[in-house]
Amino acid sequence: MTDIIKANQKLLTYNKLPPCKGPKLHAFRDSKAPITFIELLERPGVATSSVQGYVFKVSIKSRVYALKVFKFYKPSDGKQHLSKMREELVTEELAVFHCDPFYAECRAYGRIDELKKKGIIKEKTAADCYGFLRINSEDERKIAQMGVSLWDLPKEDEYRRKAEGSPVRAIVKEYIEGTTIFGLRNCRRMLKNLRLLNEHGILLRDIKEDNYKAGVLIDFGSAWTEPHAIMDAVPREVAEDWRGADMQMFDDMLGDHGLHSRLRALPNIRYQKMLRSWKRSKPS
Template sequence: MAQYDLRSNEPLPPISCTGPRLQPFKDRNRKIEFLDILSHLEDETSTSPQRHGAYVFKVIINRKIYALKIFKFFDLEFAQQSIGVTWRKRVSGEKLTFHSDPFFAECRAYGRIKEAEEKHAKRSQSKGTGQTKRPTAKELAVPCYGYMAVAADPYEEILAEKYGITFWNRSIENKKHPVKKRLPFRALVKRFENTEISIKEPKTMLEDLKKLRGSLVFQRDIIERNYKNGLLVDFDNAWTEPHWRVDLMGPRQSRITKNSDLYAFDEMIESSGILTQVRATPNDLYVRKLRSHRRDDSNQSGSDSGS
């Protein structure tokens, strides 16, 4: 089992996992007041751990409004089953957890995004004239302020009563405990985006997506509802390199898989009905090629587990 301590003040995933990490949220010990649910629960038709890795809420913590994404528990055995025997033999349980558990996938992606934003801010500062000016970071995604533990007691009951949420994919072992002794939930605190708008300024959206890819974050779920105000909000399916799956793929397969985000971007813009010249992929022929490769890819290797 992968070891980590949600209550320590250390970034996650732990240092044993190579790659970016996310800081704890500064007000993690404050009370949470739940105002609303932001997830689309109507899609929640089954209790499969694969369906929605998390629930997202509008909350108040220390007098400020945030979006709080609370994750279900990760079932390593289930994940190992889902990736199939070929991959299972080649990836450790620890790596699979820290790279493919939606909570850690998002921690790693946001850790890298922060590094990329800081690099970008420094570069634009050195190009500018004023040395005294604080660097302003260009946001590449809806900001995440860190991770926190959400205690089972009292929040499990509050969420059941308020929103009817009872499914957290807890292990049978963990369910046996009285609520007070149950493992806390893992959560990410993000800026609350008070808007119905998903797509905005496709040119900037594409530039951001390319910057993310340049920083080796492959979001892998480019759809309209994962954008708010033109910024990506959901990274729980992301591959942030180094990533076990990329390491085990051949270079050709990995290139094709990663490029599917670009193809998905074009499809998203097209189906949104927004008229724009902006394209992520060069032409239709290329898109068709990617589409057929994507099918091949998923047939060959099965789906990435737990994400």
């Protein structure tokens, strides 16, 4: 057993993750209870290679949940937004804890929990999250039998050779039925909630229709929650452009539904500036 596998096993014994400064998510209280897999919830039009994990409709102790099972993440991928010169400013460990989609969700939901306790979040903004858990070996086999692969890396990749056999991570969320109504009133509420998250350091970085369910956010796998190592390692103006990306993407989504003439997240001039900036900074 490699050191990487041992370290990953140890991490999933913690009561809260990730083990670094900043917000954390608690372990799911019924993590030892049997999981009944009802169905794999696939998003139409999304390529398998581009997803960060797979969401299942499950039952645990007779209650239905959405269980997001995460793919394995290569530590060096966390630094893809940095120049070679700036990469050394961020350790691989911190890059993982801040950028791995599993830990990204843990940090975002940890901050949301903080905001709820302080009374800052007063209405439903995101699907409720009930904690993280480790998938046991029997359930790993069930997932594999459903045709799900949790590795995007080739088998000969050095990191995969050292890390394969690590425990599978998952987050338990509220299961939400229904679609989002893109009417003016609902979109105003969605925009208000998104601005609130941004104001408190949660940058979604992936605002699109698929990441909403019944008007609330369901996916934080791309989120950067401040303080964030990558944002701290770049010039201030670059970080500021990144902070505005959610509003630009929300405007794109409004445009897709013909609402631009009635509602905007950004003033028109600011939107055009953000659109050019975001396209330049977005990895190819």
